[in-house]
Amino acid sequence: MRQIVLDTETTGLDWRTGDRVVEIGCVELLNRKLTGNNYHVYLNPQREVGDSERIHGLSDDFLSDKPLFEHISRELADYLADAQLIIHNAAFDVGFLNMEFDRLTLPRIADMCHPDVIDTVRMAKEMFPGKKASLDALCSRYEIDNSHRTLHGALLDAELLAEVYLAMTRGQESLTIGLDEDMDELAVASFAVAGERPALVVLRASEEELAAHMGYLNDIDKATKGGCLWLPHEASA
Known part of the structure; x- marks a missing residue:
């Protein structure tokens, strides 16, 4: 402009x-x-x-x-x-x-x-x-x-x-004001860094944590008379 x-x-x-x-x-x-x-x-x-x-x-x-x-x-x-x-x-x-x-x-x-x-x-x-x-x-x-x-x-x-x-x-x-002149170099560098990142660590819930979570959802379901949206349909029934 x-x-x-x-x-x-x-x-x-x-x-x-x-x-x-x-x-x-x-x-x-x-x-x-x-x-x-x-x-x-x-x-x-x-x-x-x-x-x-x-x-x-x-x-x-x-x-x-x-x-x-x-x-x-x-x-x-x-x-x-x-x-x-x-x-x-x-x-x-x-x-x-x-x-x-x-x-x-x-x-x-x-x-x-x-x-x-x-x-x-x-x-x-x-x-x-x-x-x-x-x-x-x-x-x-x-x-x-x-x-x-x-x-x-x-x-x-x-x-x-x-x-x-x-x-x-x-x-x-x-x-990115003030960085426009270096934008191409920054873009290339960001892709290079992205390729070198280590894999993400996935932490899965334990059996005890899953059971506690399900119990909490059941309590919500009872309090709302079957209105818990986060509870699987089969479990609610």
């Missing part, structure tokens, strides 16, 4: 009113392991960032020479292709990315990625009803160090979310 933990930073909260994406950060998980094949880009939103600079610290001057979304859209689509996305508050990020792809008449997230997007906000609310579901709150709950997170950053937040997601789903791992 190839999964991508994704986060975006934007100029505002609503793509419907013209807000745009200014940063995309992605962390790749392959079979629940970090691969290091991450994706990160800053984008020129072609509009002022406004008050959102207080959130992510990205200024108009910093973003002025960064690529437009249309310049990275193809490589981003190729990177995300067929992967399952893991997003904190998925509706927000997916809405913004779909808007950006729609502007270029390119396929939407649901058409290029695994249809089931994992929303870690929803997961957290189901696992901890009534508790805070923010990324900072989850980092605190799972003792993940986020002391270096003074501002929101797409790649940093994706890296933290990857650790949070793995911690939240730790119980879903197989009993």
Whole structure:
């Protein structure tokens, strides 16, 4: 399973009113392991960032020479292709990315990625009803160090979310987690050991033990008026 933990930073909260994406950060998980094949880009939103600079610290001057979304859209689509996305508050990020792809008449997230997007906000609310579901709150709950997170950053937040997601789903791992690479060798070794095991020792009941057992069953049979299921039919009769 190839999964991508994704986060975006934007100029505002609503793509419907013209807000745009200014940063995309992605962390790749392959079979629940970090691969290091991450994706990160800053984008020129072609509009002022406004008050959102207080959130992510990205200024108009910093973003002025960064690529437009249309310049990275193809490589981003190729990177995300067929992967399952893991997003904190998925509706927000997916809405913004779909808007950006729609502007270029390119396929939407649901058409290029695994249809089931994992929303870690929803997961957290189901696992901890009534508790805070923010990324900072989850980092605190799972003792993940986020002391270096003074501002929101797409790649940093994706890296933290990857650790949070793995911690939240730790119980879903197989009993052989971490041994997958050596599974063939272990299987061969187990068969070899099985062939060397000594024969099992069979201890049969003595005549006295059999008689005591039969007496116990007869007592049950009398107490239940012939209802002892463990007593042979002939003996019961």
